Amino acid sequence: DIQMTQSPSSLSASVGDRVTITCRASRRISNYLNWYQQKPGRAPKLLIFAASRLQSGVPSRFSGSGSGTDFTLTISSLQPEDVATYYCQESDSTPYSFGQGTKLQIK
């Protein structure tokens, strides 16, 4: 099975900051990588698929990059509504493992 490791596990940033979350796969997965946002008490929401494709309706301040084993989710200008936990997930082969999550808070 592929192991997904996110860093950091948590971070705190100010409104307007550029925020970067990284995800590393235990083996090469090309660009079979998705990102989800989960707010407390809510179901996850798809942000990015195929490493860099923005899901319809997701604000353009979210972007994804990477290929192979190393991936990045970037929020270009942090907004208060972005407080959430973010998860990466590989879709190269089942089981489609998730990273452990990155909890994002506002300073």
Add this chain to the structure above:
Amino acid sequence: EVQLVESGGGLVQPGGSLRLSCAASGFTFRSDWMSWVRQAPGKGLEWVANINQDGSETFYVDSMKGRFTISRDNAKNSLYLQMNSLRAEDTAVYYCARDLAVKEVYYETVRHYYHMDVWGTGTTVTVSS
């Protein structure tokens, strides 16, 4: 409106069984792969299983193989998860999700990018005596 609604969660004793259901509406259910994902209290997301469009292919995470069975009834637009031999560590919110595939041709090979674009609100399963 595209929607998924889970049901069937509840309190069950260790060793017991439970069947979760997920009712789909607003899209052509029989055309898509479907998945179950769970989240233990205060923990991260864990992919459980998925099933192809006609139910002929199923995949599971190793820890649930032999105990959980995913199935679907396309005539009823419904997805199911039969859970047997339940343990305390199966306590979680269980989500169903549509596993949408975007197909692309990449250097003469076809790639399918699966991603869970529609999620239900979840149903809570508590395994406790």
